Structure formats: structure tokens, C-alpha cells
Amino acid sequence: FQVTDRIYQVRGFDISNMTIIEGSRGVIVIDPLVSSEIARAGIELYFQHRGRKPVTAVIYSHSHVDHFGGVRGVIDEADVKAGNVVIIAPDKFMEEVTKETILAGTPMLRRAMFQFGGLLPKGPRAQVDAGLGKVISRGTVTLIPPTQIIKQPIEVHTIDGVEMIFQLTPDTEAPAEMHMFYPGLRALNLAENATHNLHNIYPIRGAQVRDANAWAKYLNEARDRFATKADVVFAQHHWPVWGNARLLDYLAKQRDTYKYLHDQTLRLMSHGLKASEIAERLALPKSLEKEWHVRGYYGTFSHNAKAVYQRYLGWYDANPANLNPLPPVERAKKTIAYMGGAAAAIARAREDFAKGEYRWVADAMSQV
Ligand SMILES: [Zn+2]
Known part of the structure; x- marks a missing residue:
């Protein structure tokens, strides 16, 4: 091309x-x-x-x-x-x-x-x-x-x-x-920092969590320093954006998305919410949610918000019960026994599955 x-x-x-x-x-x-x-x-x-x-x-x-x-x-x-x-x-x-x-x-x-x-x-x-x-x-x-x-x-x-x-x-x-x-x-190459989807602050293959704040800062610097003099912006994935007005708008929204993710996670952290609670609550603002190129076709707001939390506070959620719980197999055996055994748990899970409660069923049944 x-x-x-x-x-x-x-x-x-x-x-x-x-x-x-x-x-x-x-x-x-x-x-x-x-x-x-x-x-x-x-x-x-x-x-x-x-x-x-x-x-x-x-x-x-x-x-x-x-x-x-x-x-x-x-x-x-x-x-x-x-x-x-x-x-x-x-x-x-x-x-x-x-x-x-x-x-x-x-x-x-x-x-x-x-x-x-x-x-x-x-x-x-x-x-x-x-x-x-x-x-x-x-x-x-x-x-x-x-x-x-x-x-x-x-x-x-x-x-x-x-x-x-x-x-x-x-x-x-x-x-x-x-x-x-x-x-x-008159061409700007942004490596992998601006692609046509929300990227990963934490890739689920596993990696050190990335810095959403630095990501936004460097996109902003590239926009200020170079993009005003560019006719095309492209990256090492996906397709280019042509036209100066369009690429300035594109880069502003890419920058704002990572900055919003970072700042709003910190705000909710300060209110005492845990990573999983922040992930459940956080959504893009109206100004960004209708833009195809920041939607979660690759990263998601949910797991990225947890990554911002992890970068500042680590994996522990400050609930002492979660500091040293039983390891997964032992914990699952006890939990399923408390539920009345595997057959009873599966029967209830089938009912919830029929109601579309997939997130809960996947969680509960991963212990059977
Ligand atoms: Zn790549």
C-alpha cells in the first residue's frame, strides 16, 4: 500500500x-x-x-x-x-x-x-x-x-x-x-502508540503494566511538535489517517482516551474503590465513546483500568482475606463443598446460564 x-x-x-x-x-x-x-x-x-x-x-x-x-x-x-x-x-x-x-x-x-x-x-x-x-x-x-x-x-x-x-x-x-x-x-510514524482501537495498558499475555499517563503525554508532544506539519499519520499496525484536520482530531482523541483512563482510575482509587469496582464503573465519556478508533477491539476499558490501579498500588486490594487465601485447588474444593457439592452447584449454574448470567457462571464453574 x-x-x-x-x-x-x-x-x-x-x-x-x-x-x-x-x-x-x-x-x-x-x-x-x-x-x-x-x-x-x-x-x-x-x-x-x-x-x-x-x-x-x-x-x-x-x-x-x-x-x-x-x-x-x-x-x-x-x-x-x-x-x-x-x-x-x-x-x-x-x-x-x-x-x-x-x-x-x-x-x-x-x-x-x-x-x-x-x-x-x-x-x-x-x-x-x-x-x-x-x-x-x-x-x-x-x-x-x-x-x-x-x-x-x-x-x-x-x-x-x-x-x-x-x-x-x-x-x-x-x-x-x-x-x-x-x-x-510531511509524514508522522507513531510506532504503536496510536492504532485504530483502544490498546492495552496491560496485555493479557502478561507484561509489565504500561504507563497510560506517559502514553498520553508523548502523543500530545508528537501532536504539538510534528502533527501540525503532517499530511499523514500512520503506525506499525492498522492503516494511516490522511489529511491534517482529520489526523489532528484523531491524535487528540487517542491522547484523551489514555489520559481519561489514567486520571479517572486515579480519581476513583482516591475514593477508596478497588480495581474491580473501578473497572465496572469506568466508561468512555460521550465525546469519545462514538469514535471507532478508541473502542475496545483489542484492549478494554475494564482490564486497562485494573492495570492503572496495579501500576500505582499493585495486585493487593487491601482486604486481609485476599492477602493469603488458600491456593486455587484447595479453595475450590471447600467452596464447592459449601455450595452442597458439584452436582448441586452445576444444577444452579445451568439455571443462571439460561438467564444469561455468563460472567457469574464462568466464575463459579471454574471452581468445579
Ligand atoms: Zn506490535
Whole structure:
């Protein structure tokens, strides 16, 4: 897909997008998808339409695997070692990649199977897509370490003839992330901080909770500094927004959504509500609730509000009974016995199920 003059994207090949910018000598690849086979197919598709050119630079917008895993499908490490290709990444990129894919890698990968449904059959009653894009590709995940790290809050570089202003956005959608503005092309790339759905302050695959306040702050900074001079805004998932008035409105509402989530969770926390009570009560205000691009097609207000609570107060809800309860199996046995045994509990659950009380039935029956 063409984004604007000299900027193209491969979309629909993987959960994420690969962005290709045409430079003076060759092309700059931003985020080479999840696996090398799919990244190779993606860049070949681009070459078919735009002609074969050398890859002169790779940029990793942030530290998640769907933004670097296919790198060996678009470049050869020998060319990096020979100095023919630069790889640019945000500050602390390698440290954060190590935390998510190695230190917490095993349980996070296991839980990602539940979040994205990768093992389900495909179809309308099974896996439709993965929210942020199509399914996660299952090829070979690779990594070549960056050769150039963006360390200052704002840095300006010319990469293969293209002027780029990098804006670090730590502790937003990823702990190491950055936006990019290309002033000559009047195009703003917001990595994964503005997508066409409410994103996750806490992804249910498991991760350190993110900072909704920082997220809003950096979107606001990008809007003030760059968006007024942009004709298109795009990200490394989903599709662009064209037209200056439309993209300013889009970014204001994205910013306001994360800020509202943060501020209103804190307000209700101060009134003494627990995370689950805040999650039940919090909803978008009228000014935002009718906007498609902030609705919960990926994250939800409910579990994100709990994440804001967790960031400030942790998992404990200050009820002593919840500090050291019996572990799940022992607790379930006693609870079901108190209910009069499994058969009695299931009989009542069937009645409630027929009445549509699905949340309660799922909760009670998870103990049988
Ligand atoms: Zn992503």
C-alpha cells in the first residue's frame, strides 16, 4: 500500500506492518514483521511493484518481537558487519527485548497462545484475526542487534538521504519505543502508540503494566511538535489517517482516551474503590465513546483500568482475606463443598446460564 510519496507499507502479511521508505541509494525498512520467511515475502512484494533496490537501513520502532523478528528476511548480517546497512533502535532496546523474550519468555509465549488464539482453527467461530492485525506468523524469529541507538529525547538524523526526527517515548506501549517524523515527506510514524482501537495498558499475555499517563503525554508532544506539519499519520499496525484536520482530531482523541483512563482510575482509587469496582464503573465519556478508533477491539476499558490501579498500588486490594487465601485447588474444593457439592452447584449454574448470567457462571464453574 502507498502511504504517501516514497512511503509504502506491507499490511496484512502478519500481525504488524512493514514500512518501506525510498531513500537516495536504496530503501529503509521499518519493522520487518515477526518472522524472516514472511518478511522476505513482504519485501519481495514491494520489489515486484517498485523495483529491486538495496536495503540501506533497518529501524526497529520498539522492543516487541512483531517489530524485529523478521530482520534476517530483509538483510544479511554480513552487510551490517561490513557497514553497508545501519540498524537503528530506541534507547534500552536490547535490555527490553531480553526481559520479554528471555527472562519472562517462557510463560509469556505460553500465554500469548491464549491471547492471540494462534493454535485455533481459522474461521468465523474460531480465530478471525488478532485484533491488531491478521494472525502472528509462525516462521523463524530472528534478531540482529542495532548498530545505532537513539538516546536523546529528540534526535535528528539523515538516513539514506531522508531527514528523520526521532522522538523517544519510553514506558508507553513498550518500555523502549520511539516515534519518527519525516519533515520532507510531511509524514508522522507513531510506532504503536496510536492504532485504530483502544490498546492495552496491560496485555493479557502478561507484561509489565504500561504507563497510560506517559502514553498520553508523548502523543500530545508528537501532536504539538510534528502533527501540525503532517499530511499523514500512520503506525506499525492498522492503516494511516490522511489529511491534517482529520489526523489532528484523531491524535487528540487517542491522547484523551489514555489520559481519561489514567486520571479517572486515579480519581476513583482516591475514593477508596478497588480495581474491580473501578473497572465496572469506568466508561468512555460521550465525546469519545462514538469514535471507532478508541473502542475496545483489542484492549478494554475494564482490564486497562485494573492495570492503572496495579501500576500505582499493585495486585493487593487491601482486604486481609485476599492477602493469603488458600491456593486455587484447595479453595475450590471447600467452596464447592459449601455450595452442597458439584452436582448441586452445576444444577444452579445451568439455571443462571439460561438467564444469561455468563460472567457469574464462568466464575463459579471454574471452581468445579
Ligand atoms: Zn506490535
